[in-house]
Amino acid sequence: xxxxxxxxxxxxxxPAAPDERPPLTRERVLHAALQLAxxxxxxxxxxxxxxxxxxxxxxxxxxHVNGKDAVLDGILDLVVAEIALPAPDDGWREGMRxxxxxxxxxxxxxxxxxxxxxxxxxxGPAAMRYYDAVLGCxxxxxxxxxxxxxxxSLTDSYLYGFALQEQSLPFETPDELDDVAEGILxxxxxxxxxxxxxxxxxxxxxxxxxxxxxxxxxxxxxDGLERVxxxxx
Amino acid sequence: xxxxxxxxxxxxxxPAAPDERPPLTRERVLHAALQLAxxxxxxxxxxxxxxxxxxxxxxxxxxHVNGKDAVLDGILDLVVAEIALPAPDDGWREGMRxxxxxxxxxxxxxxxxxxxxxxxxxxGPAAMRYYDAVLGCxxxxxxxxxxxxxxxSLTDSYLYGFALQEQSLPFETPDELDDVAEGILxxxxxxxxxxxxxxxxxxxxxxxxxxxxxxxxxxxxxDGLERVxxxxx
DNA sequence: ACCTGAACACCGTTCAAGT
DNA sequence: ACCTGAACACCGTTCAAGT
Numbered sequence: 001x002x003x004x005x006x007x008x009x010x011x012x013x014x015p016a017a018p019d020e021r022p023p024l025t026r027e028r029v030l031h032a033a034l035q036l037a038x039x040x041x042x043x044x045x046x047x048x049x050x051x052x053x054x055x056x057x058x059x060x061x062x063x064h065v066n067g068k069d070a071v072l073d074g075i076l077d078l079v080v081a082e083i084a085l086p087a088p089d090d091g092w093r094e095g096m097r098x099x100x101x102x103x104x105x106x107x108x109x110x111x112x113x114x115x116x117x118x119x120x121x122x123x124g125p126a127a128m129r130y131y132d133a134v135l136g137c138x139x140x141x142x143x144x145x146x147x148x149x150x151x152x153s154l155t156d157s158y159l160y161g162f163a164l165q166e167q168s169l170p171f172e173t174p175d176e177l178d179d180v181a182e183g184i185l186x187x188x189x190x191x192x193x194x195x196x197x198x199x200x201x202x203x204x205x206x207x208x209x210x211x212x213x214x215x216x217x218x219x220x221x222x223d224g225l226e227r228v229x230x231x232x233x
Numbered sequence: 234x235x236x237x238x239x240x241x242x243x244x245x246x247x248p249a250a251p252d253e254r255p256p257l258t259r260e261r262v263l264h265a266a267l268q269l270a271x272x273x274x275x276x277x278x279x280x281x282x283x284x285x286x287x288x289x290x291x292x293x294x295x296x297h298v299n300g301k302d303a304v305l306d307g308i309l310d311l312v313v314a315e316i317a318l319p320a321p322d323d324g325w326r327e328g329m330r331x332x333x334x335x336x337x338x339x340x341x342x343x344x345x346x347x348x349x350x351x352x353x354x355x356x357g358p359a360a361m362r363y364y365d366a367v368l369g370c371x372x373x374x375x376x377x378x379x380x381x382x383x384x385x386s387l388t389d390s391y392l393y394g395f396a397l398q399e400q401s402l403p404f405e406t407p408d409e410l411d412d413v414a415e416g417i418l419x420x421x422x423x424x425x426x427x428x429x430x431x432x433x434x435x436x437x438x439x440x441x442x443x444x445x446x447x448x449x450x451x452x453x454x455x456d457g458l459e460r461v462x463x464x465x466x
Numbered sequence: 467a468c469c470t471g472a473a474c475a476c477c478g479t480t481c482a483a484g485t
Numbered sequence: 486a487c488c489t490g491a492a493c494a495c496c497g498t499t500c501a502a503g504t
Contacts, residue, residue: 023487047478059479060488068478118348118401128426135428145435152432153398153443154450158387161394165386168351193361195368195381202378210386217387220457227456256468280497292498293469301497 024056026064030074034110037075042112045071072116077124079113082106085133092141093222096151099134100159100218107163108211114167117160142229151225158221162214169210178204257289259297263307267343270308275345278304305349310357312346315339318366325374326455329384332367333392333451340396341444347400350393375462384458391454395447402443411437 032054037045047068051058065071084102086095107113123131138148171177181204190197202208265287270278280301284291298304317335319328340346356364371381404410414437423430435441 046476048476057489059481059490062479063487115348115351118397121401121403128429132426132429135432139428139431145431146439148428149432149435149441150446150449153395153446154391154453157394157398157450158391159394160397161390161392162386164351164393164397165390168354170354193365195372196361196365198372198378199368199382199385202382206379208382213383213386216383217390220387220461221454223460224453224457228453279495281495290470292471292500295498296468 024054024060024064026074029054029061029064030071030078033071034075034078037112038110042115047071073120073122073124076113076116076120077126079106079110080124080130081126082109083130085130086137090137092137092143093226095137095141096134096155096222096225097218099137100155101215103159104163104166104214108166111167114160114163143225147228151228154225155218155221158217162217166210166214174207174209177208257287257293257297259307262287262294262297263304263311266304267308267311270345271343275348280304306353306355306357309346309349309353310359312339312343313357313363314359315342316363318363319370323370325370325376326459328370328374329367329388329455329458330451332370333388334448336392337396337399337447341399344400347393347396376458380461384461387458388451388454391450395450399443399447407440407442410441 029050033045033050036050036053046058047061048058050071051061054061061071065074082102083106084098086092086099090098135148135152138151139145143151171180181200185197185200185204188197188200262283266278266283269283269286279291280294281291283304284294287294294304298307315335316339317331319325319332323331368381368385371384372378376384404413414433418430418433418437421430421433
């Protein structure tokens with residue numbers, strides 16, 4: 001990391017030094033930004049901080065990227081690119097299920113991405129491919145355009161809403177859940193919030209993991225879509 | 234607004250002046266913050282800007298509110314307080330429906346509130362009442378604790394996900410939709426994104442309004458919950 | 467008790483200047 | 486062509502000082 005101490009001067013131009021800092025590119029900037037967001041959260045992702053991570057002044061970034069908004073759009077599209085699309089020969093139900101499970105996993109790996117979803121309005125190339133693939137899966141499955149619009153809205157609302165809630169839970173492991181729950185229960189006026197207290201207690205005693213709810217809910221959603229098709233037949 | 238020009242000096246202490254700027258209170262600060270967020274968005278809601286709106290230095294706010302986080306927690310709880318809770322004698326389906334429709338409307342009135350949902354972790358008093366009422370509605374309807382947990386997760390995921398998507402659409406009225414859609418279609422490579430193009434075209438020609446999707450999806454979700462109960466009976 | 471001025475350690479971005 | 490120093494107009498927050 002640290003430059004060679006300059007005590008030993010050489011005639012030949014230092015060979016390693018130029019490689020230590022490869023030239024900036026849009027790609028390198030975006031990957032460093034993704035890394036920084038994963039490691040330290042979205043608030044740590046400032047242009048100045050990103051420059052620091054790349055060993056460069058913040059202002060240099062502007063030659064490769066169109067300001068901070070472009071960085072945010074860019075790393076969101078990198079996350080979307082991680083989502084497994086429905087395979088062309090999937091039935092609509094398998095395809096939608098595969099995609100939803102994969103998307104939830106991607107958002108769990110990059111929790112900050114949910115917060116970006118809402119504020120970004122320019123979909124990147126990966127997002128365009130993604131939307132087209134999901135709509136195509138539904139259309140091939142026999143949904144009319146109008147039905148596909150509703151089905152898309154329903155599954156994606158569920159998916160993003162779940163990711164949103166999962167991301168904002170104050171615990172991750174069952175052990176952490178226990179700690180948090182005990183703390184809340186200790187100071188919760190049970191007479192005022194009996195059902196809330198009962199639910200928290202249940203979560204503690206049953207080894208509840210929120211992640212398991214995802215596929216349960218997803219299957220109810222897919223059942224609902226299936227019935228849309230059946231009702232028509 | 235501007236103080237009386239001091240040319241005309243009076244013996245009696247100015248009577249109106251003190252009333253022009255009533256003393257700050259936590260309530261006044263939070264309501265001004267809500268107003269500011271509604272009028273100018275969350276980015277305009279800075280402590281300095283909020284002070285300006287109240288005719289006060291930013292630093293004065295800290296005597297009534299515990300920093301900016303407390304302001305954000307506070308205005309989110311004001312929004313939650315606007316949501317109609319299930320009535321005690323509602324059946325579970327009416328109660329859940331009433332609540333979901335009311336919540337979506339509240340988030341549509343205050344679009345910035347969705348962005349707060351994810352970043353805030355301390356539920357306020359209105360949020361506690363709200364959670365307890367929804368869980369109570371499900372329990373009275375015959376759901377076990379575990380089933381109520383799943384039902385809560387499913388409906389709230391759908392609700393928040395829908396609000397999230399609705400809030401991030403780049404249009405509001407059908408006319409705006411047309412404008413936006415024409416613009417996208419004009420530069421969309423249709424061969425690469427055939428299903429996306431088809432969908433956008435459909436939205437334009439059918440007078441599509443995204444808001445109408447909400448109750449369609451909600452009813453599918455509630456159907457799913459109903460079947461959970463039936464399957465058991 | 468309530469408000470404030472000055473200060474600290476940050477932001478994103480522009481622009482003229484350096485190599 | 487690529488990078489940077491200084492500057493501008495902002496942040497949230499602390500703290501000592503004013504009334």
